[in-house]
Structure formats: structure tokens, C-alpha cells
Amino acid sequence: MVWSVSEYAERLGVSRAAAYKRVRSGQVGAYRAGSQWVVPKVAIAAPRASSRPMSPENAVRLLSRFSGVEIEMPEPVARRRIAEKLGALRSEDADLQRLWSWVRSRAPRLELSANAADLADLLRDPRLARSGLSDARAGIAASGVAEGYVSPADVDALVRDYLLVESERPNVWLHVADIPDDASAEVPIGFVIADLLDHGGPRELGRAAELLAEHAG
Incomplete structure (x- = not known):
């Protein structure tokens, strides 16, 4: 069973443009049926907007x-x-x-592309606080990508230093916000869970559910 892109957008509570960006990124397993993109219903396990976002x-x-x-x-x-x-x-x-x-509105999320040779340096850059796919606590083997939080004061320089460009097939996700560290000087686990939910794939949703259950007590 599959959804059209319009149906997928409606289920997620996003615009058609945002839905097409997800479809073309390859992250939801979409494929062409004739001249149309279709999305497997397994991808609709992704959360969709059910209430107004917090500030x-x-x-x-x-x-x-x-x-x-x-x-x-x-x-x-x-x-x-x-x-x-x-x-x-x-x-x-x-x-x-x-x-x-x-x-979902906690921070602007930039979808960018970097030279694969620069990703290791980007992940070590102190301006980037690893989260989401790049956080070891996510338990997802996600080589070849970088994700994390960067201060609004640093984002322009970070983008410039690593020649990051907007992309429909990103390998870098930057969440632009000043957030606190936890007791271990890491991104608080709640943000890791939220970042995994943004991706919406089955493995990310599965790990988000496990982490939510683990840390809810």
C-alpha cells in the first residue's frame, strides 16, 4: 500500500514542498510509479502534527x-x-x-551538503554539539552524515568554513539554537529524541520510542 505525495504531506501536517523534499532525499523509501512519486505506507509511521507547537x-x-x-x-x-x-x-x-x-518548532533545521572528506572534522568541531543521528546514544550506525546543534552566533561561520550548501539530499543537519548541556556535557537526551523524530524513518522512530520509554521514568 502506498500514499501519493499529497496524501503523505497531509498525514505529516507539512506542505507539499516539504513532503517532496523528504521524498527526494531518499529517507522514506519513496519511488516512482509511472510519472508519479509514491510513498510506502510504512513511512507514514512518522509522527504528524496533532496540536499546535510550543514556542x-x-x-x-x-x-x-x-x-x-x-x-x-x-x-x-x-x-x-x-x-x-x-x-x-x-x-x-x-x-x-x-x-x-x-x-517541532524548537529550532530552525538546516539541511545541507558537505564534502564527505570534511565530515570527520565537522563532527569534531567544538561549535557543533552532536545530536540526532550523530549522537552515540541514538544507537544508529549513520556514517557519512553529521547532525547537531549550533549556536546562532556560530552558524554562518560554520557553514562558510565547511563550504556547506543547501541540498535536497543532505548529509548534514544543523539545528540552530542555544541549548544547555546535560551533566555529561552532552546534548540533553530529549533533543536527541526530537531530532530522530524529525527524520521520520522506521529505524529513527523505533529508537526514539525506545529512548522515550527509557528516560520517561
């Missing part, structure tokens, strides 16, 4: 608190809503779809 600031706060990282909290109303969502995650009342819906 970027509150999404960062939620993921940080979920990860056990203390962070300055906002005014009482927003603090209560964050606490409610955190409680839902910890009680397993919130699934991957709801989590992704809440935090």
Missing part, C-alpha cells in the same frame, strides 16, 4: 526538563503548561506524535 523557548525548556537539566522557567502560566506536558511524557500519556507536535 521555541518553551520547547527547549520542556526537552531540557525532561532530560533532567535544570533551566530557568518562565512565567507561571507557561510554567504550568510545561509541567503538564512533562507529566504526560513521564506517565506515558503522550506518544511520539504528541511530543513531536509540541517541540
